[in-house]
Amino acid sequence: MRALELTLDQVWYVNKAYWRNPARAFFTFAFPLMFLIIFTSLLGTGTVHIGSIAVKQSTYYVAAMASFGVITACFNNIALAMTYGRDSGLLKRLDGTPLPSVSFIVSRVVHALLIAVLLVTLTAAFGHVAYGSSIPHGAMLLRFLVMLVVGASAFCSLGLAITAVIPNADAAAPIVNFAIMPVLFLSGIFVAFGNSTPAWVLWVARIFPVRHFALGMQAGLVGTPFHWTDVAVVAVWGIAGLLLATRFFSWEPRR
């Protein structure tokens, strides 16, 4: 299992390099926590109705910001890191070595996944202490972890796929934000849905994976019902992303 060994090696190197840029690491973790504090301060006093269950606004945001953190750590970071690596010639150099491309890609995804798990743990712990959100346990913990791993992988593969339409590293951040920000808003991440939410918004939320992923996170952290259909929708998006990435991913700068 040479490829497996190389993949684990790569995870170790990626992780080493990751923590040697403390600014990048710090802000990846601080960003969702900062948003959590801001949103709960602004809007955290009311209640949100999810089906027949009433949830405190503040705990709602714990789950929403945990989802947001995972999406940033996976979709955004993978897309930006890959575009940078592609433009700087790092990917081309690696493509000229015997390192299997699967080892390269999988190691980056696994590392993003580890960061996502750490991020969710931190957000959940902070939310529990500051806002009294729940910590999943027992069977719910397992379901929660399945959603987390499926979701993080799916957002990584979508991050790989979107590099196909990013012409250069300078354009990466605007394009990634253009793709993800509207979906985040239309999926109730920043502003919870209510009775007056227009039908078309609900449809957008139903189609894209963000809302389904956030519902899974919510089930674990807030105690709302868990639906395997949410996991399925996110997984389908992940597989679609993987197929697109396999077909269109480029190891060389686009000029």
Next chain:
Amino acid sequence: MVATVGPEIAAVETQAGQAISVRGLRKAYGAVEAVRGVDFDIATGEVLALLGPNGAGKTTTVEILEGYRPRDGGEVRVLGCDPGSERARLKPRLGIVLQSTGVEPYLTVAETLRMYASFYPRPRSVDEVVELVGLPRKRDERVVRLSGGQQRRLELAIALVGDPDLLFLDEPTTGFDPSARRETWEAIKNLASLGKTIVLTTHFMDEAQYLADRVIVIAAGLVLAEGAPSTLAFRDRARARIRYRLTDGMPPAHLPFSAPDAAGFVEASVDDPVVVLNELTGWALDRHVALEGLEVARPSLEDVYLALIDGADAGSDGA
């Protein structure tokens, strides 16, 4: 210049001692023909420089040999493999230094080399490699803190750590200050002394002259000339040029000197500089004439190169 696929192609495929053999190589990007039928061979252990202006087809040729790019036509063997269809077999035996410089900035020199070494079946030791490229004191420095020249030498070290049989260096010193160039040249000389076959592309004639056993000049997708740097295009047999600056009077009438140029220099192009110089200096001593800035020169590699490229331009304009 259409490549003819004939029996001579099959014949060159398996010649012993040949690291690379290229016959009738062609590659077009859309309507632009970047390489239009190139033939050459590179012997095992040879250091070969590919010279040519920007857009001549050098990088395209090299990237086809490296396996990065498919070819449209012709035959290519690299270490006995077809880089188009047998890339995976070839990869462990190649070391590649690209023009762009992408290395993970937050790992140290030693970590980076250890990581690349782990990809190869029989890597060299990290200590040996940092020594070869002259970076032993930067072993534990992070890549982000290296100077441009040091980073380029790290890239050489990366290309070398898998102990390749064949090294490709694409413009290894472009953008360097003179001392960084010198250091990188020494590192490349060290590699050559290990018996590696090296294919170098460069814009710098002094680089080719210093490093290469043989030079191939490519322009507009074709091979214009090839030979040792000292004999390229009969440089060694070209006429010598004698020149000095007139301070007063005229040059000796019996010697073939030109009329003075704007700065007052006169020049003569001669077959035997020894005889002409003897006459010139005798004449000057007799008359107490100073021969200011006297020099005797053969055409440099650069002169020969520029003449070749100019000739190719004139040819393609006329066509």
